[in-house]
Structure formats: structure tokens, C-alpha cells
Amino acid sequence: MKKLMTIFLLTLLPLMAGFYPPTVHTRITAVDGSRVTLAKALPANGMSGVVLHNFGKGLQAITGILVQTEPGHATVRKGDLLDHPGLPTPKSVALPGDTVLGGYLYNNVLVLAPNAETYRKITRSGGRFFIHPDLYAAYLSREGDSTPDASNLAGFAREAQVGLVYIVQKGRAILFDPISGHIVASRAFQPVGSEARYPFYTRFSSVGGGFFGGGSKGDYYQSVGGIK
Structure with missing residues (x-):
């Protein structure tokens, strides 16, 4: 059991150390x-x-x-x-x-991930206040937007006091500063499993006028890939 716990903690170190720019x-x-x-x-x-x-x-x-x-x-x-x-x-x-x-508000982090398991992999490392993507999904629905971009991330950041957006893209994870509109950190990253929900993981099956409804189709990695 002690050996398993050591292995578990070692898997979290890359998530916690050296990725987030300090305040x-x-x-x-x-x-x-x-x-x-x-x-x-x-x-x-x-x-x-x-x-x-x-x-x-x-x-x-x-x-x-x-x-x-x-x-x-x-x-x-x-x-x-x-x-x-x-x-x-x-x-x-x-x-x-x-x-x-x-790095004002850099402790407040919105996570955009392809599935629940990957979201948990990121957030279980702790050390930050993680803002659930449900809130961002509701914001997009209210604004009438369909996918994440620099503009609606900036708007949501001002409303929800978000300092960083942790985004899982193909083969990497980035930290996007929605106030400056720049990526401030990037590293290699592999998601858990192959499921990729469009436009990103959220607990909602539908929002507003069916924004995330059952007929919503698209590619997760394409939806977040435009944030550079």
C-alpha cells in the first residue's frame, strides 16, 4: 500500500510543479x-x-x-x-x-478537458481553486456562442474572476491567460482514455436552447485548437 501511494504521488508531481507561473x-x-x-x-x-x-x-x-x-x-x-x-x-x-x-487571480483556474476522467486527473493535484466548466458552458449558452475562443474566455474571466484557463489540446496542455490573450505555459500531456466530448467536458446534457443537446456534434480538439 505504501509503495502504491508513493507511485500515485509521483504521478501528480508533473501536474503540480513548475507548470503554473507563480504570482x-x-x-x-x-x-x-x-x-x-x-x-x-x-x-x-x-x-x-x-x-x-x-x-x-x-x-x-x-x-x-x-x-x-x-x-x-x-x-x-x-x-x-x-x-x-x-x-x-x-x-x-x-x-x-x-x-x-x-499573475493576479492565477489561483483561479478554469479547466477545459475532453472527458471527466481527464478533468479529475488535472484537478486532483490541488493547489488551485478550480472553476468547473459547467459555469463556462452556461455562460456560452447565455451569450449564444458555440465554442471556446479568446473573446468569450476573456468575457467569462471578467465575470467569474478567472486568472488562467487550463486547456487540454492534442498532445499537450496549455495555460491560457484570458486577460492578456496569451499562452503562458505549455507541456506535453496525454488525456485519460479516448473519449472527447464536444465542445468540452461538462456535466450538462443540454444548456439553454439545446447548445449541448444530444444532436450537438463536433470535434473537441478542433473546438479548443484555435486557442493559441
Whole structure:
């Protein structure tokens, strides 16, 4: 039994170690329009983060969304993840000295997998708050979309506070940042079994107007393969 438990834990190590980019705290050292320099580079290009501005008197708020374009350099835009109507509006979304939280919400992960067994293989490793694809399926049904893409993933991420999307594609697994629209990690991956539900695994047999109904046909790997 002890040997079996050791083997089981070893199979989980590749899922847990080194795949998810860590959350990083750093600060802005220089600003040139929408381009900023960071005191410390984020672990991967394409990672998003938030700019935190201190207004004084204990008031701090998100003022901008940041995406690293090359090590130690990033672009910023006005933040749209959280509203702070009671706080003053800064002259800029990013100022020298502002704090940056890279990998904001990266602990919240949506998983798109071909079947329930593969979904469980991914989520049993723990270490993250896994958002069930049922919620995303309901969002797609409400929006009238049929398959995952960068646009509806970004919309769902804002609504459900998703930081990363773990997607099983052919021969690999990727981590897609829906805020930046970039892949921030990729590794070889084999699903469990051969079942591949279209457009992805969900517990629903139908949503809304039959979006996932019995007549829904298609290829799972094609439905998620366009996310690059």
C-alpha cells in the first residue's frame, strides 16, 4: 500500500510543479506612455497583472491592467476588472513606484478537458481553486456562442474572476491567460482514455436552447485548437 501511494504521488508531481507561473510582486520603475519598466521581470511573457496605486490614508486600488511583452517590460491599459467609484481617479494608470501584482487571480483556474476522467486527473493535484466548466458552458449558452475562443474566455474571466484557463489540446496542455490573450505555459500531456466530448467536458446534457443537446456534434480538439 505504501509503495502504491508513493507511485500515485509521483504521478501528480508533473501536474503540480513548475507548470503554473507563480504570482509575483514587483513595482514600476519607469513609465513611457503605455510602456512600463518593472523592477523584477514576471516569470513568463504574456502574463497579465494589475497595477496598484496608493492614494494615501490607507486607500489602495487597481488602476491598470498590465501585460509583460518582454522580460522586465510591459504595456498597461486602464483597469476594467474591478470598479472603485469611491476613490479618486489618478492622472495615469501607471506611475513610477506603483506596485505590480503579476499573475493576479492565477489561483483561479478554469479547466477545459475532453472527458471527466481527464478533468479529475488535472484537478486532483490541488493547489488551485478550480472553476468547473459547467459555469463556462452556461455562460456560452447565455451569450449564444458555440465554442471556446479568446473573446468569450476573456468575457467569462471578467465575470467569474478567472486568472488562467487550463486547456487540454492534442498532445499537450496549455495555460491560457484570458486577460492578456496569451499562452503562458505549455507541456506535453496525454488525456485519460479516448473519449472527447464536444465542445468540452461538462456535466450538462443540454444548456439553454439545446447548445449541448444530444444532436450537438463536433470535434473537441478542433473546438479548443484555435486557442493559441
